[in-house]
Amino acid sequence: MDDQNLPDDETLVRQTQDGDTRAFDLLWQKYSPRIYALIYNMTANHDDANDLLLEIFAKAYRSINGFRGKSSFYTWIHAIAVNMTINFVKKRGRRFQMSLDDLDANVQNDKEFIDLTAPNTPIREVDLAELQQRLNEAMMKLSVEHRAVVTMFDIQGMPHAEIAKILGIPEATVRSRLFYAHRQLQNYLEEFRKK
Amino acid sequence: MMLDEQQLQKLLQLKRFEQPPPGYFDRALNEFHRRQREELLRRSAFQIWFERFASGVWSFRVPTYAYGAAFAAFVAAATIIGSGAWAPFTQTVETASDLPGVASTPGVREVAGNKLALSGNLDWSKFYHSPASPRVVPTLRPSQTALPRYVLDGRPVSYEASFSF
Numbered sequence: 001m002d003d004q005n006l007p008d009d010e011t012l013v014r015q016t017q018d019g020d021t022r023a024f025d026l027l028w029q030k031y032s033p034r035i036y037a038l039i040y041n042m043t044a045n046h047d048d049a050n051d052l053l054l055e056i057f058a059k060a061y062r063s064i065n066g067f068r069g070k071s072s073f074y075t076w077i078h079a080i081a082v083n084m085t086i087n088f089v090k091k092r093g094r095r096f097q098m099s100l101d102d103l104d105a106n107v108q109n110d111k112e113f114i115d116l117t118a119p120n121t122p123i124r125e126v127d128l129a130e131l132q133q134r135l136n137e138a139m140m141k142l143s144v145e146h147r148a149v150v151t152m153f154d155i156q157g158m159p160h161a162e163i164a165k166i167l168g169i170p171e172a173t174v175r176s177r178l179f180y181a182h183r184q185l186q187n188y189l190e191e192f193r194k195k
Numbered sequence: 196m197m198l199d200e201q202q203l204q205k206l207l208q209l210k211r212f213e214q215p216p217p218g219y220f221d222r223a224l225n226e227f228h229r230r231q232r233e234e235l236l237r238r239s240a241f242q243i244w245f246e247r248f249a250s251g252v253w254s255f256r257v258p259t260y261a262y263g264a265a266f267a268a269f270v271a272a273a274t275i276i277g278s279g280a281w282a283p284f285t286q287t288v289e290t291a292s293d294l295p296g297v298a299s300t301p302g303v304r305e306v307a308g309n310k311l312a313l314s315g316n317l318d319w320s321k322f323y324h325s326p327a328s329p330r331v332v333p334t335l336r337p338s339q340t341a342l343p344r345y346v347l348d349g350r351p352v353s354y355e356a357s358f359s360f
């Protein structure tokens with residue numbers, strides 16, 4: 001079923017609470033790619049992202065009877081995902097490995113990708129794969145809280161207000177974390193460009 | 196030249212194209228189902244029930260009007276008890292005054308009048324040997340100061356504190 005044809009979240013949550021496991025599968029279908037991308041960009045590791053994705057949905061399934069709809073399901077499951085991933089990364093420490101550095105093979109034909117890598121952008125100046133690896137490394141040098149904000153805002157395109165709700169912090173804090181993280185990333189990438 | 200804000204954002208947007216292999220999410224869903232089944236087999240029904248119950252309890256929110264209702268109940272109870280409309284000790288004192296050999300004692304009449312007052316004029320030997328109601332007798336000795344610590348069958352046996360600091 002296409003995402004646009006899926007019933008709304010409220011209906012799916014109610015059906016899941018009534019014991020309909022297929023409704024939860026539809027929630028999985030709708031949210032697992034976004035949650036996966038969030039986890040992956042915070043952990044930079046496919047295996048960890050895979051394990052965490054399963055754990056996060058298992059926790060959501062166990063707790064869904066307690067979901068009262070005070071926030072949207074989208075915010076609720078993102079909050080679970082961010083908190084579990086932050087805990088995981090803090091426990092794991094700084095050990096990480098890149099395992100998903102390769103771009104999707106079809107991406108070279110993607111219009112958005114072509115625009116992003118147009119000749120007048122600095123991205124063309126260096127080898128793309130190398131830059132991507134460097135970007136991942138730079139991301140991993142950020143604290144996990146800053147990485148979460150950068151992932152949600154810059155990569156996933158969420159608005160500040162939504163990020164603030166997910167993290168349970170004021171919007172001003174989201175903006176200041178973003179500002180600080182951008183400065184750090186700019187510095188790391190600048191060092192790379194000088195090499 | 197340093198990357199400006201816009202260039203950095205474009206670079207970060209490239210990470211949207213980092214995708215898992217095709218079919219990954221379907222396989223992951225199958226794995227999710229497998230783990231769920233395994234978990235159900237591993238855990239007892241009580242554990243599953245308890246987890247769901249605990250999840251419901253933690254998410255339970257006390258309605259705001261409940262605080263008001265609790266306060267109103269407290270005020271009503273305090274008013275009834277404070278006004279003396281309900282005195283739980285009356286019955287006990289009256290029962291004691293009905294005992295043979297007690298009603299005529301001046302100390303008991305004083306007790307009946309003041310509810311909780313004590314008197315040193317009671318003839319305690321009559322209390323101790325009365326077979327009629329060994330449990331109704333007051334358990335304070337005439338000294339009026341020390342409370343008995345241990346009472347067996349209505350008779351104080353020790354005035355020592357149960358422990359000391």
